[in-house]
Amino acid sequence: MSKSVDVERIIAETLRTAGVQGAHDAAIAEALRNRGLLLDGIETAISGFSGEHRWLSNFWLSPVTLDGVTAATAEHHYQAAKAMNTDDWSQVMSAETPGAAKRAGSAIEARDDWDDVKVQVMRRVTEAKFKYPDLAKRLLDTGHAPLIEENHWHDTFWGVCSCDVHGYSGQNMLGRILMDVRQSLRVKLSA
Numbered sequence: 001m002s003k004s005v006d007v008e009r010i011i012a013e014t015l016r017t018a019g020v021q022g023a024h025d026a027a028i029a030e031a032l033r034n035r036g037l038l039l040d041g042i043e044t045a046i047s048g049f050s051g052e053h054r055w056l057s058n059f060w061l062s063p064v065t066l067d068g069v070t071a072a073t074a075e076h077h078y079q080a081a082k083a084m085n086t087d088d089w090s091q092v093m094s095a096e097t098p099g100a101a102k103r104a105g106s107a108i109e110a111r112d113d114w115d116d117v118k119v120q121v122m123r124r125v126t127e128a129k130f131k132y133p134d135l136a137k138r139l140l141d142t143g144h145a146p147l148i149e150e151n152h153w154h155d156t157f158w159g160v161c162s163c164d165v166h167g168y169s170g171q172n173m174l175g176r177i178l179m180d181v182r183q184s185l186r187v188k189l190s191a
């Protein structure tokens with residue numbers, strides 16, 4: 001399967017998640033193409049949150065305030081939300097880097113219902129991250145580009161892994177949340 005077809009499938013899944021039901025992937029892709037929202041393949045997508053698109057990553061160094069608490073990065077908030085006690089929470093929140101926050105978050109015991117709530121947590125953290133006008137503008141400026149958290153570290157839940165084994169597959173949950181937050185910002189702007 002070519003990368004461009006994968007992008008179409010990811011967009012189709014995203015639309016279905018957003019409530020567009022019952023349409024065949026190819027029909028959805030065709031409808032998007034007719035509206036100028038899907039051009040020809042991977043070039044139109046932002047695939048991989050590095051370089052000029054690093055700000056889309058949860059590892060981006062910008063403060064994120066959620067429930068009155070400011071963390072150094074979105075990753076700090078996301079990982080700290082796993083904690084079951086304040087010691088663990090503080091340890092994650094005080095990590096020096098987002099990578100260290102991720103490692104700290106993996107080392108603590110996560111709340112029992114973590115798998116049930118983690119997408120909602122990520123959604124709240126992402127919304128909080130893009131409350132900052134500069135980042136909100138950058139997100140809106142991506143227009144309708146598919147946002148794909150392409151990675152090479154085998155994360156097929158939050159992203160799409162492009163290693164030889166996974167071959168550019170994954171649920172792209174972070175990408176979907178980012179597109180969803182972008183759509184909410186767009187709606188707010190036009191209200």
Ligand SMILES: Nc1nc(O)c(N)c(N[C@@H]2O[C@H](COP(=O)(O)O)[C@@H](O)[C@H]2O)n1
Nearest residue numbers: 057058059075078102105106153158174
């Ligand atoms: N290792 C690594 N480097 C980056 O640059 C990343 N953006 C990530 N991904 C983030 O890791 C989080 C997933 O953590 P769990 O596996 O759910 O504990 C999530 O925020 C990804 O965006 N990883």
